[in-house]
Amino acid sequence: MGKKILLEHVDVPGIQTLEVYRKMGGYQAVEKALKSMNPDEVVEEVKKSGLRGRGGAGFPTGMKWSFLDKKSDKPRYLVCNADESEPGTFKDRYLMQRIPHMLIEGMICSSFALGARTSYIYVRGEMMYVIRILEKAIAEAYAAGLLGKNILGSDYSLDLYVQPGGGAYICGEETALLESLEGKRGNPRNKPPFPAVWGLYGCPTVVNNVETIADVPWIINHGGDAYAAIGIGKSTGTKLISACGNIKKPGVYEIELGVPVEEFIYSDEYCGGITEGRKLKAVVAGGSSVPILPADLILTTANNEKRLMTYESLSDGGFVSGTMLGSGGFIVFDDRQCIVRNLWNFSRFYHHESCGQCSPCREGTGWMEKVLHRIEHGHGKMSDIDLLVDVAKKIEGKTICPLGEAAAWPVASAIRHFRAEFEEHVRNPDSCLKKHLHREAALAH
Amino acid sequence: MFFSESRIKEIEEIKKRYPEGRHKSALLPVLHLAQADHSWLSVDLMDEVARLLKLEPIEVYEVASFYTMFHLKPVGKYVIEVCRTGPCCNVGAEELIHHMEDKLGIRIGETTSDGLFTLKTVECLAACGTGPVLQIGPEYHYHENLTPEKFDQLISELRAKA
Ligand SMILES: Cc1cc2nc3c(=O)[nH]c(=O)nc-3n(C[C@H](O)[C@H](O)[C@H](O)COP(=O)(O)O)c2cc1C
Numbered sequence: 001m002g003k004k005i006l007l008e009h010v011d012v013p014g015i016q017t018l019e020v021y022r023k024m025g026g027y028q029a030v031e032k033a034l035k036s037m038n039p040d041e042v043v044e045e046v047k048k049s050g051l052r053g054r055g056g057a058g059f060p061t062g063m064k065w066s067f068l069d070k071k072s073d074k075p076r077y078l079v080c081n082a083d084e085s086e087p088g089t090f091k092d093r094y095l096m097q098r099i100p101h102m103l104i105e106g107m108i109c110s111s112f113a114l115g116a117r118t119s120y121i122y123v124r125g126e127m128m129y130v131i132r133i134l135e136k137a138i139a140e141a142y143a144a145g146l147l148g149k150n151i152l153g154s155d156y157s158l159d160l161y162v163q164p165g166g167g168a169y170i171c172g173e174e175t176a177l178l179e180s181l182e183g184k185r186g187n188p189r190n191k192p193p194f195p196a197v198w199g200l201y202g203c204p205t206v207v208n209n210v211e212t213i214a215d216v217p218w219i220i221n222h223g224g225d226a227y228a229a230i231g232i233g234k235s236t237g238t239k240l241i242s243a244c245g246n247i248k249k250p251g252v253y254e255i256e257l258g259v260p261v262e263e264f265i266y267s268d269e270y271c272g273g274i275t276e277g278r279k280l281k282a283v284v285a286g287g288s289s290v291p292i293l294p295a296d297l298i299l300t301t302a303n304n305e306k307r308l309m310t311y312e313s314l315s316d317g318g319f320v321s322g323t324m325l326g327s328g329g330f331i332v333f334d335d336r337q338c339i340v341r342n343l344w345n346f347s348r349f350y351h352h353e354s355c356g357q358c359s360p361c362r363e364g365t366g367w368m369e370k371v372l373h374r375i376e377h378g379h380g381k382m383s384d385i386d387l388l389v390d391v392a393k394k395i396e397g398k399t400i401c402p403l404g405e406a407a408a409w410p411v412a413s414a415i416r417h418f419r420a421e422f423e424e425h426v427r428n429p430d431s432c433l434k435k436h437l438h439r440e441a442a443l444a445h
Numbered sequence: 446m447f448f449s450e451s452r453i454k455e456i457e458e459i460k461k462r463y464p465e466g467r468h469k470s471a472l473l474p475v476l477h478l479a480q481a482d483h484s485w486l487s488v489d490l491m492d493e494v495a496r497l498l499k500l501e502p503i504e505v506y507e508v509a510s511f512y513t514m515f516h517l518k519p520v521g522k523y524v525i526e527v528c529r530t531g532p533c534c535n536v537g538a539e540e541l542i543h544h545m546e547d548k549l550g551i552r553i554g555e556t557t558s559d560g561l562f563t564l565k566t567v568e569c570l571a572a573c574g575t576g577p578v579l580q581i582g583p584e585y586h587y588h589e590n591l592t593p594e595k596f597d598q599l600i601s602e603l604r605a606k607a
Contacts, residue, residue, distance in 0.1 A: 085569055087531050087569040089571060090572055092571075125473070126567075126580065129584070129585060163474065164473055165473065166473050166476070166477075166508075166511070166512025166514045167514035169568065182467070182469060183473065183508065184508065186512075201464065242574060243574065244574040245535045245536070246536070252574070331531065341534075342534070345529075346531055349568050349569070353568065
């Protein structure tokens with residue numbers, strides 16, 4: 001059993017309540033930070049911990065915090081990104097639903113470190129019931145003097161609010177999220193300026209993922225060095241992995257970074273192997289945006305090294321033979337799954353979710369969806385395959401936000417690793433593994 | 446009258462979450478309340494939201510039309526939103542969606558003639574480990590690990606309740 005930082009008490013009855021959460025040691029980090037540390041010391045511990053953003057990009061959290069413009073006399077904001085909409089990712093929902101106070105404790109400690117007096121948790125609107133759970137927990141925290149004026153008798157005061165989204169994947173992108181929080185359409189902003197200088201209402205702002213913020217109390221309690229001692233190299237600490245697809249035990253697992261991918265898929269402690277004794281065909285390891293890898297390359301790198309669940313090992317081989325840890329959305333495909341059909345599905349997702357601001361993304365995602373639709377439905381041409389690669393290339397790097405890359409990488413990688421399956425669809429459409437499912441009207445939009 | 450007195454009070458409370466002059470931030474939360482009360486957002490209703498928040502009507506329309514949770518046309522009493530994204534399809538969402546259409550006798554996007562059910566597909570609901578999944582507003586409860594049998598039972602329960 002690996003070390004548990006976030007989920008150690010997840011099964012304790014009543015852990016959703018302040019009373020039980022405190023009994024299990026909750027809110028000690030708030031006491032420690034507010035009574036015996038100054039904000040810069042908290043930032044320092046987070047730097048030492050090596051914690052990297054758990055929302056997908058893996059940017060060092062302490063460094064991001066130190067970019068916050070503290071010279072400005074404007075208010076500063078901390079905004080928690082709980083928009084969780086990347087296909088395959090469902091860890092933040094689990095954490096907020098099961099241990100809401102852990103996020104609130106993290107928000108208090110992190111807001112203190114950043115000097116924020118008002119903070120927001122932006123939760124995707126579909127998770128209305130999670131919003132109610134958080135609001136209840138926040139009310140408990142106010143009643144206990146953990147939020148509001150002069151927290152625990154200190155001179156630090158903080159107000160914390162939950163903001164609902166309205167159904168839009170793009171609002172997970174941090175500047176689109178800030179636009180949305182300002183009551184606007186979720187169109188990402190041009191950067192620079194970055195949120196650390198020009199964020200919410202034009203004020204210095206840090207946006208962090210739910211899991212990132214939930215890691216902070218442990219780091220305060222045990223020290224950055226203790227956190228850095230977990231994991232391997234620059235992949236410190238633990239990571240929540242949401243595992244789904246054709247595995248025996250889908251769910252949210254907290255792993256110490258460094259567990260071998262093979263162990264994660266096959267051991268009973270985690271996914272428990274492939275369902276119905278089928279064979280592993282492919283894995284999308286970090287949410288739908290990261291490159292898909294066939295079974296052999298997800299288990300071992302191109303240099304024949306065991307692939308590990310770390311930022312570095314998963315990206316070993318770059319885009320030729322590697323992928324990314326991303327958000328930790330781990331999607332497993334067995335040998336009955338059709339790569340072309342899945343890619344068409346993902347392309348439809350990105351087309352649907354493009355905000356429409358940049359033409360390469362708005363037009364390109366629609367074009368890729370159309371071409372994939374015709375290949376999947378038996379009207380494809382051989383030249384369509386290279387056309388897809390070409391369109392993907394022309395989106396990548398040419399948009400205001402990385403939704404363009406998120407849409408392009410799955411296409412490029414699926415064709416790189418499964419070109420024969422695309423060719424077979426063109427030559428012999430009836431060969432599609434999921435042919436019997438086609439009923440166009442039902443899934444058209 | 447679009448909003449009850451207690452709703453108006455609630456809206457005033459929501460406005461206090463944001464700094465002076467930033468009440469536009471209240472738009473999404475208030476649109477959710479408006480839809481919960483009226484099931485969909487008519488132009489008149491959006492104009493009333495604009496008036497309450499001291500915004501131009503266009504500021505409300507452009508936001509309501511951007512976010513997929515807001516219905517800009519009348520919908521059935523129960524809006525059934527089923528996930529159609531990849532991971533759910535790995536575990537049977539496509540077959541289930543066909544079954545749902547057959548069971549209700551409508552296609553995606555349509556409403557049953559008794560006005561009870563509207564069927565919609567949505568993108569990933571962050572329940573990929575417990576798919577197939579659907580949710581029903583205005584509470585937006587998740588119904589997870591769905592099978593055709595569980596769906597049929599859900600429909601019977603909703604019909605009995607209506
Ligand atoms: C299209 C798109 C969607 C994103 N969705 C999310 C999301 O749902 N949750 C999240 O935490 N980060 C998401 N991100 C990443 C955020 O922009 C940002 O990097 C993150 O919230 C920073 O937090 P972290 O440093 O703690 O990871 C998304 C990025 C893009 C481009």
